[in-house]
Amino acid sequence: MVDYIIDQNLAILAVNNPPVNALSHHVREGLVEGIKKANANDQVTAIVIIGKGKIFCSGADIREFSNHAAIKDPVLTSVGHTIENSGKPVISAIHGNALGGGLEVALFCHYRIASESARVGFPEVLIGILPGAEGTVRLPRLSGLSFAMDMIASGKQINAKDAFKHGILDKVCTGNILEEAKDFAKKVIGQPLDSRRLSRINVEDASNVDAVFEVALAQVKKKYKGQIAPIYCLKSVRNSAKMSFDKAAAEERRLITELMLGYQSIALRYSFFAERSASKWRLPCGASVNNTKPSKIESTGVIGAGTMGSGIAVCLIRAGIPVILVEKDPKMLEKGMETISGILDGSVKLKRMTPGQKAKCMEILKGATSLDKLSNVDLVIEAVYENLELKRQIFAQLDKVCKPSTLLCSNTSTLDIDKIASATNRPDKVVGTHFFAPAFIMRLLENVYGSKTSPTTVATVMELGRRIGKVTVLVKTCYGFVGNRTHQCFGAEASFLLEEGCLPQDIDQVLEEFGMAMGPFKVSDLSGIDVGWRIRQEVAKAAGFKLTTETRYHNGERISTVGDSLFEMGRYGIKTGKGWYKYDPTNLRKPVPDSDVADVILDHCAKMGLQRCKIPPQEIIERCLFAAVNECFRVLEERVAEKPEDIDVIWQYGFSFPRYAGGPMFYASQVGLKRVYERVCFYHEKFPYSSHWIPSDLLRKLASHSVEIPMSQWKEFVNGSKL
Numbered sequence: 146m147v148d149y150i151i152d153q154n155l156a157i158l159a160v161n162n163p164p165v166n167a168l169s170h171h172v173r174e175g176l177v178e179g180i181k182k183a184n185a186n187d188q189v190t191a192i193v194i195i196g197k198g199k200i201f202c203s204g205a206d207i208r209e210f211s212n213h214a215a216i217k218d219p220v221l222t223s224v225g226h227t228i229e230n231s232g233k234p235v236i237s238a239i240h241g242n243a244l245g246g247g248l249e250v251a252l253f254c255h256y257r258i259a260s261e262s263a264r265v266g267f268p269e270v271l272i273g274i275l276p277g278a279e280g281t282v283r284l285p286r287l288s289g290l291s292f293a294m295d296m297i298a299s300g301k302q303i304n305a306k307d308a309f310k311h312g313i314l315d316k317v318c319t320g321n322i323l324e325e326a327k328d329f330a331k332k333v334i335g336q337p338l339d340s341r342r343l344s345r346i347n348v349e350d351a352s353n354v355d356a357v358f359e360v361a362l363a364q365v366k367k368k369y370k371g372q373i374a375p376i377y378c379l380k381s382v383r384n385s386a387k388m389s390f391d392k393a394a395a396e397e398r399r400l401i402t403e404l405m406l407g408y409q410s411i412a413l414r415y416s417f418f419a420e421r422s423a424s425k426w427r428l429p430c431g432a433s434v435n436n437t438k439p440s441k442i443e444s445t446g447v448i449g450a451g452t453m454g455s456g457i458a459v460c461l462i463r464a465g466i467p468v469i470l471v472e473k474d475p476k477m478l479e480k481g482m483e484t485i486s487g488i489l490d491g492s493v494k495l496k497r498m499t500p501g502q503k504a505k506c507m508e509i510l511k512g513a514t515s516l517d518k519l520s521n522v523d524l525v526i527e528a529v530y531e532n533l534e535l536k537r538q539i540f541a542q543l544d545k546v547c548k549p550s551t552l553l554c555s556n557t558s559t560l561d562i563d564k565i566a567s568a569t570n571r572p573d574k575v576v577g578t579h580f581f582a583p584a585f586i587m588r589l590l591e592n593v594y595g596s597k598t599s600p601t602t603v604a605t606v607m608e609l610g611r612r613i614g615k616v617t618v619l620v621k622t623c624y625g626f627v628g629n630r631t632h633q634c635f636g637a638e639a640s641f642l643l644e645e646g647c648l649p650q651d652i653d654q655v656l657e658e659f660g661m662a663m664g665p666f667k668v669s670d671l672s673g674i675d676v677g678w679r680i681r682q683e684v685a686k687a688a689g690f691k692l693t694t695e696t697r698y699h700n701g702e703r704i705s706t707v708g709d710s711l712f713e714m715g716r717y718g719i720k721t722g723k724g725w726y727k728y729d730p731t732n733l734r735k736p737v738p739d740s741d742v743a744d745v746i747l748d749h750c751a752k753m754g755l756q757r758c759k760i761p762p763q764e765i766i767e768r769c770l771f772a773a774v775n776e777c778f779r780v781l782e783e784r785v786a787e788k789p790e791d792i793d794v795i796w797q798y799g800f801s802f803p804r805y806a807g808g809p810m811f812y813a814s815q816v817g818l819k820r821v822y823e824r825v826c827f828y829h830e831k832f833p834y835s836s837h838w839i840p841s842d843l844l845r846k847l848a849s850h851s852v853e854i855p856m857s858q859w860k861e862f863v864n865g866s867k868l
């Protein structure tokens with residue numbers, strides 16, 4: 146796992162642990178052996194540590210952390226001490242990335258050089274820990290306190306040029322990194338090493354540490370609300386200036402141990418792997434990412450120049466994929482093109498894109514008013530409003546107009562893909578591509594297969610998601626798919642809580658304190674109360690009844706229409722300056738609780754004869770989350786989602802579920818399924834008119850076991866395969 150190569154008078158230690166050169170046990174062993182061997186060889190005058198493949202080193206092997214008691218010697222700090230104490234100079238030669246423990250290895254070395262394109266960083270905070278092999282004690286000795294606090298607490302990666310500027314690197318190389326490392330090594334042979342050993346030098350500006358810490362702490366608390374690790378990162382860097390090197394390193398060890406055993410880090414490590422596992426799709430027929438090739442997509446069409454269509458077009462052109470945007474009303478088309486241009490202008494303003502890049506994007510965007518213009522594209526995404534008949538008409542027409550190989554995708558957020566596909570003669574090439582609004586910002590893409598969608602079609606839209614930078618999850622068709630179907634239960638309970646005693650701000654506050662980026666009523670104001678109203682009207686129409694503000698039940702199912710009263714008052718949310726909250730036109734980001742809304746709610750309750758009472762925060766959390774969790778288990782049971790990780794990724798990226806709480810499925814696993822099941826049964830008894838409280842069979846089966854079944858085994862209980 147570490148290749149030992151002698152090249153003239155140099156020993157080259159090449160870390161060889163694909164795919165990302167993580168510091169697994171054998172790598173750590175190999176580094177220690179290599180350093181010792183090189184020191185014992187009189188012919189060797191200097192040592193170079195380099196990574197094989199595309200990367201220097203991605204850091205500690207995160208998988209080892211789940212069984213940290215079994216982490217075998219040598220641990221990374223003793224590897225590092227062997228490197229630092231080497232009597233011969235050790236140079237790290239960085240290309241690709243040096244992350245976390247990988248950067249720590251470099252900081253143990255006497256010299257660090259890197260390719261121009263290399264990036265370095267301490268992403269540990271993103272998995273809820275801190276750099277635990279003296280990174281928090283060593284970095285400030287090179288870069289100063291303020292920079293170290295920012296870099297470690299944010300987890301951001303910086304490029305080689307910036308790393309050089311901040312003292313982390315000794316040289317930025319333009320040529321072959323190994324050749325440059327060899328030349329560099331020859332120049333430093335024989336030079337004294339003590340001043341190059343970071344454990345022997347002091348932190349500059351140590352006297353300022355408390356002031357620097359307070360400023361950084363205030364920023365971190367605001368930016369990473371609710372998260373523990375960023376604060377511990379700052380504390381550990383502060384220690385580096387207040388204590389001896391050895392004492393600060395021992396404290397760092399104590400802090401990382403505490404973090405690693407904590408709930409947030411366990412959830413964040415789970416989230417890291419869940420996100421990666423989502424891309425490993427598999428269909429019930431056995432086709433999977435490993436055995437199915439995507440088709441080539443070189444041109445696309447997007448139908449509908451409204452908010453969604455424009456947003457989707459931005460995602461495609463930003464990735465260099467040409468788009469024909471079709472909108473039958475020329476004025477709407479013009480407006481859509483302007484919206485797209487405006488979105489890209491925003492990116493230029495934020496320096497996420499140069500004006501030249503914007504111009505290139507606009508060059509590959511064409512407008513059209515007829516579907517005929519899509520005859521030759523490889524893939525079409527329909528993004529018209531949510532109406533099954535309209536979508537079926539469009540798909541039937543596309544089937545006639547487009548070449549036989551064109552994939553036909555719908556951005557429907559709820560409708561059955563099979564019903565759309567059956568309007569065509571190519572149901573194998575019909576698939577759902579459900580973007581979340583605003584499509585050019587939200588990273589989630591929920592791809593939906595129908596009963597006839599082919600593996601190649603699935604592979605193609607999964608690959609398209611990757612190409613446009615989305616976190617892409619595959620699910621099976623059903624009403625609302627995974628995201629909206631499970632989130633609807635969450636929203637329904639939030640509305641019922643309004644009818645029983647809460648105000649919007651009470652519910653939002655509790656759920657924000659739980660960790661949601663925004664409570665459901667702030668989200669509703671942002672997305673538009675009119676949008677929710679329209680969806681509810683469509684659903685009622687499809688179900689054959691008229692929904693009014695008087696409706697309380699349909700088919701024995703409780704319905705809350707309190708939001709519809711706001712719609713009727715023209716309170717659509719931020720866009721009208723009033724919704725669940727009121728907004729000062731000069732500060733639309735700040736929702737202000739509105740006594741008029743309280744009056745509407747109280748009035749609604751009085752009219753409906755609903756008794757109000759005080760509802761404790763714990764009930765708010767349970768009602769919203771457990772209702773969703775129960776539905777998530779049903780989704781798993783019906784194999785709408787293939788694995789619990791897929792559901793959690795959808796909630797994190799679609800509904801801002803806090804990553805440090807994992808997702809509804811992970812959360813349920815931590816609460817304990819027995820407890821979750823008991824509470825679902827309790828609410829089912831209390832609220833018999835909400836079918837989302839009917840306990841899921843899968844949840845019942847799992848909860849009936851005397852020991853908790855690990856998440857990785859839940860799938861085995863689907864379809865009665867295990868009892």
Ligand SMILES: CCCCCCCC/C=C\C=C\CC(=O)SCCNC(=O)CCNC(=O)[C@H](O)C(C)(C)COP(=O)(O)OP(=O)(O)OC[C@H]1O[C@@H](n2cnc3c(N)ncnc32)[C@H](O)[C@@H]1OP(=O)(O)O
Binds near residue numbers: 164207214245275401
């Ligand atoms: C109880 C107390 C005990 C205390 C013991 C404390 C000991 C502490 C000592 C040292 C501590 C050091 C801390 C660390 O170093 S933590 C790790 C920090 N590093 C990271 O977080 C990097 C994470 N990885 C990435 O950001 C990316 O993977 C990247 C390296 C940029 C590559 O990206 P990309 O090319 O897009 O590839 P993927 O992300 O898809 O990854 C490919 C596969 O590799 C797996 N992977 C990646 N990094 C790691 C890793 N560090 N450990 C294990 N596995 C890793 C990833 O899951 C993919 O796997 P698969 O293909 O199976 O999905």
